[in-house]
Amino acid sequence: MSPEKMVHMANQIATFFKTQPGNDQAARIAAHLTDYWEPRMLDQLHDHVGAGGKGLDDLVIAAEAEIVKTHVRA
Amino acid sequence: MKDFIIPNDRDMGTPAKSGAPVTLEIDGLPVTVPEGTSVLRAAAEAGIQIPKLCASDNLEAFGSCRLCVVEIEGRRGTPASCTTPVTPGMVVHTGSSKVRKIRKGVMELYISDHPLDCLTCSANGDCELQDMAGAVGLRNVRYEAPENGGLANHFEARNTSGEANPEWLPKDDSNPYFSYDPSKCIVCNRCVRACEEVQGTFALTIEGRGFDSRVAAGGPADDFLASDCVSCGACVQACPTATLQEKSIIELGTPDRSVITTCAYCGVGCSFKAEMNGDTLVRMTPYKHGKANRGHSCVKGRFAYGYAHHKDRILKPMIRDQISDPWREVEWDEAMTFAATRMLGLQEKYGKKSIGVITSSRCTNEETYLVQKLARAVFGNNNTDTCARVCHSPTGYGLGQTFGTSAGTQDFDSVEQTDVVVVIGANPTDGHPVFASRLKKRLREGAKLIIVDPRRIDLVKSAHVAASHHLPLRPGTNVAVVSALAHVIVTEGLMDQDFIRERCDWDEFQHYAEFISNPRHSPETTAMLTGVDPAELRAAARLFATGGNGSIYYGLGVTEHSQGSTTVMGIANLAMLTGNMGRPGVGVNPLRGQNNVQGACDMGSFPHELPGYRHVKGPEVRKVFEEAWGVQIDAEPGLRIPNMLDAAVDGTFKGLYCQGEDILQSDPDTKHVAAGLAAMECVIVHDLFLNETANYAHVFLPGSTFLEKDGTFTNAERRINRVRKVIPPLNGYADWEITQMLANAMGAGWHYTHPARIMDEIAATTPSFAGVDYALLEEKGSVQWPCNEAHPEGTPLMHVDGFMRGKGRFIVTEYVATDEKTGPRFPLLLTTGRILSQYNVGAQTRRTDNVVWHEEDLLEIHPHDAEVRGLKDGDWVRLASRAGETTLRAKLTDRVSPGVVYTTFHHPDTQANVITTDYSDWATNCPEYKVTAVQVSLSNGPTDWQEEYAAQAAQARRILPAAE
Structure with missing residues (x-):
């Protein structure tokens, strides 16, 4: 998918969790992404973050750092 | 297991009541019924059929026909039993010589104004007037037309001198499914009351008084089609004579047996009697014991089943190497070998996750279960999704x-x-x-x-x-x-x-x-x-x-x-x-859209969930299926439909088996869907018709309709209803058999012999279905999940003593404006929806007479927005968004507010989805169909896109003549 679409989708998720109470937003975003995003999509997210993460919400970047710990590349 | 049920739907005369028990005596028999029950119904409960014409147990008592009169000890006169409630100790005589004489007199009057063409009448054998004439023993009619007074009847068009009878009215055949013959009407009011009480449309009335009383649809200038009538058929069902009669019965004759089954249109899931004459379906009537519909139906379920025999239906498998080739008809085994070889080849070349399935919300639970199992157990991935992605x-x-x-x-x-x-x-x-x-x-x-x-x-x-x-x-x-x-x-x-x-x-x-x-x-x-x-x-x-x-x-x-x-x-x-x-x-x-969208979700169609809504990441859940299926289950979620299309465009998703869904027409941003499909190397479409998606398919597997197979649908109230085979599959196989053939061609080794065996596997693996089997459905008629040891008879209401998750959870809901915004180029907001007579992409309903109500998609626009654009009602207009543009006719209406326009998506040549965008729900990727910024302007004709699309579709639908 186009990087813009992927960034848009990831940021939409971050926008929701940002409004939720607590201090674990990044972890919850990471959980949502691993629950619903297919490994190819997560790979694309990693690659995008690796390339500077242009356009991504800071919370998505923080979430990606969580996902990296467990995600195995497709 | 019995496949045919003889329905017990004896008419009890008036509706059931639920008061305290009251005991009375009818013809010497003690009867106990709830307070509020009519004497007519109480007698019926005791097995005594009091003659009646204007009463029906789906309508409140009306007391007009005077046929159900009885004698009650201690009361004067002969009250109508339908309007007389029972009282304790009441003593009723239903067959005294006095009431017999009254009934015969009443029938004589009815018959004096009714044609005696019973042998050739379409209601012959299914006419309550005929039955009642027999029941009261009417043997002759003494009344004659007055001398020199003209014809005092409603049924003879002309007198013997050839003069027109002013009381006679011609048949109204304007409705495509039923006819109204005023000459046979006895003015019992049942049709009018059914339209009011059952359907709630109030399209019918009784015009005139006394001898001039006539049933009329709408105003003086209206016929049935022009009136507010929604063609639900409740009036036809209520009519005791041939006055309102299905055209199918007029053409094919009365039924000799019926099979209880479930409608394949919306998520209400109405139960129907498929009424058969030999091996021909002559009528569908709503089943009064159906718990979703309680004896009612709509124009789609009752009448729009003709698509099953439509000439467009494809009955032979077809294959082609490339989508630019014409289709070639082949035998089933050749089609399966072709499909299996291609899909396995794609996995070998592009990896295990390069292919997937889309399950159908129109097929049965059993069929859907097999399609997701095909992905998980045979493809070895979780690339399964269903059209619920784009709805619920x-x-x-x-x-x-x-x-x-x-x-x-x-x-x-x-x-x-x-x-x-x-x-x-x-x-x-x-x-x-x-x-x-x-x-x-x-x-x-x-x-x-x-x-x-x-x-x-x-x-x-x-x-x-x-x-x-x-x-x-x-x-x-x-x-x-x-x-x-x-x-x-x-x-x-x-x-x-x-x-x-x-x-x-x-x-x-x-x-x-x-x-x-x-x-x-x-x-x-x-x-x-x-x-x-x-x-x-x-x-x-x-x-x-x-x-x-x-x-x-x-x-x-x-x-x-x-x-x-x-x-x-x-x-x-x-x-x-x-x-x-x-x-x-x-x-x-x-309110779920399609007949089995609930079931498709229950059956594990989503890429992250195994049957019963259990995430694939759970090792204990995977273990259940790994043991049942003897395979390893992937622990990572698969691709959702929009993700499949994105991956296809990216070149990592190459093969798709799509059962009973037309993603090219129903999914948003048509151009993107087409690009995704065109990038795939093997698209297998399994459907009744060469739908829009099939324009990009390499294999076409002909499907079977709901009339042609056994299975279950689950409606919006979680009710599991039986679908029963009424006629053999015209294409040769039920859809579950076709999926099994494909799986086996790919090496699966499945041996299901009947959908009941598939349901047994569902029950064995899925806790909320643990108690479900076909024997229970036979006994109960239907059951709502969860149905298991804790709820052996199913669960009508959820969360009665506590929420499923324990404590209900309040979640903060901050409003976030959609990124789809209006601006100078696209100043209006388009929203989309459905119309009564058409269903979803219209593949079925467009192939029935329902098109008389909706032959094209229209753009509803507020008169103010139309005026500033110089548009008049009926003008061809161009509808454009940042995703694409199309043309359709405008309909000026203040149903929509200024700034908002609306259309339906039932017709592929308008293709509203070329306009909709790829924005989607943040959590689920459900497309944002309901908000698209658009501009509307006058148009000269189809857009380039529409012309190219039509040309591609015509090219893609060519079928080579079968080899001799």
Whole structure:
């Protein structure tokens, strides 16, 4: 998918969790992404973050750092 | 196992009542019935059939035919038994010589004005007038036309001198499915009452008085088609003579047997009797013991089944190397070998995850289960999705987060006990007509109605029904409106504190209450965004919170948004705030679009969930299926439909088996869908017709209709209903057999012999279905899941003693504006929906006579918006968004607000989805069909895109003549 679409989708998720109470937003975003995003999509997210993460919400970047710990590349 | 059921649907004369028991004596027999029961019904309960003509047990007693008169000891005269309630100790005589004489006299009068062409009459053998003439022993008719007085009857067109009879009216054949022959009418009023009481449309009336009384549809200039009649068929079913008669019966004769089955249209899931004459289906009539529909139906279910025999139906498998080639008809084994070789080759070349499936919400549970099993057990991946992705996936997420399960909370009977109904983003009179009729009945009894919808849908104001409040919000602002309703309830202290303390997480509620009380959620503040009058919104919130049993029904106007899941959570919050949960008359009720969309979700069609909504990441769940299937299950979620298409364009997704869904027409952003399909190397379409998706397919597997197979559908109330085979599959195989052949061609080794065996496997692996088998369905008729050891007879109401997840969870719902914004280039907002006579992409209904009501998609536009663009009603207009453009005809109406336009998506040549964008729900990727920024202008004809599309479709549909 186009990087813009992927960034848009990831940021939409971050926008929701940002409004939720607590201090674990990044972890919850990471959980949502691993629950619903297919490994190819997560790979694309990693690659995008690796390339500077242009356009991504800071919370998505923080979430990606969580996902990296467990995600195995497709 | 018996496949045919002889239905017991004897007419009991008047509706059942539920009062305290009353004992009386009828013809010497003691009878005990509930208080309020009529003497007519009490006699029927005792097995005594009192002759009747104007009474029917789906209508309130009317007392006009005077045939059901009886004698009651201690009472004067001969009262009509239908309008006389029982009293304790009453002694009734139904067959005294006095009443027999009256009945014979009454029948003589009826027959004096009725043609005696019984042998050639279409109702011969199925005529209550004929039956009653026999029952009362009528042997001659003494009445004759007066001398020199003209013909005093309604049935002879001319007298013997050839003079026209002014009382005679010609047949009205304007409706494609039934005819109205006034000459056979006995003015029993049953049709008029059925239209009012059962359907709630009030299209029929009795015109004139005395001898001039006639049934009339609409005004003096109307025929049935031009009137408000919605062709539900309730009047035809109610008619005791051949006056209102199905044209299929006129053509084919009366049925000799019937099979109980389930409608394959919307998510209401009506039970029907498929009435057969030999091996020919002659009529579908709603089954009175069907628990979803209680004997009612709509124009689609009752009449629109002709697509099964339409000439466009494909009955032989077809293959081709490339989509630019014409189709080649082949035998089943060649098609399967071709498909299996290609799919396995793709996996070898591009990897295990390069292929996937789309399961069908129109097929049975058993068929859907097999298709997702094909992905998981044979392809070895989780690339399975279903059209629920594009409709109710936010319901799954939203209700799952708040209540712990995506299930709708009530059964349809619940509406009979509701006091305040909120309908959000749903148009039940078009989309879920039988539910709408049941709702309107309750509204006529006094329940209040709140509508949240950008359009003034029919329910806002129609015959004898009016919404107390209509909140015509701007598309895309659902969360703001739902939050404003909650704001009023919380800040005005209207919530049900006891319920919240007992049933919900109190800490989360505290946080939510603080959030929602912020003035930024007030109706006054959000009015600028939503366009909704704050006073009206406050009044609606007060009514919902304080008006008694409050229920919420919602549809795709809630889910198909960037914030679809958030709105669903907001709706759940409203129900919890007001304590409207866990009893009849309340609850959160998603109205599901397709017949088996609920079942398709239950059966594990989603890429992250195994059957029974269990995430694939859970090792214990995977173990259940690994042991049952003898394979390893992938622990990572698979691709959702939009992700499949993106991956296809990226070149990593190459093969798709798509059963009974037309993604090219139904999914948003047609150009993107077409690009995705075109990039695949093997697309297998399994369908009744060469649908739009098939234009990009390499293999076509002909499907079977719901009339041609056994299985189950699960409706919006979680009710598992049986689908029974009425005729053999015209294509040779039921769909479950075809999936099994494909699986086996890929090396699966499946041996299912009947759908009942598939259901046994579902029950063995899925806790909420543990108690379900075909024997139980045979015994109970239907059952609502969860059905297991804890609920052996199923579960009509969810969350009765506690929420599925334990404590109900309030979730903060912040409004976020969609990124689809209007601006100078695209200043209007397009929203989409359905119409009564058509269903979804129209593949079925467009191939029936339903097209007389809707032969093309129209663009509804407000007269103000039309005027500034120089548009008149009926003009061809160009509709453009940033995704694409199309042309269609404009319809000027103030149903839509200024700034909003509306269309349906039933016709591929208009293809509304070339306009819709690829924005989607944040949580589930459910597309944002309901909000697209557009511009409308005058047009000279089809757009380039429409012409190219039509040319490609014509090219792609060529079929080589079969080799001799």
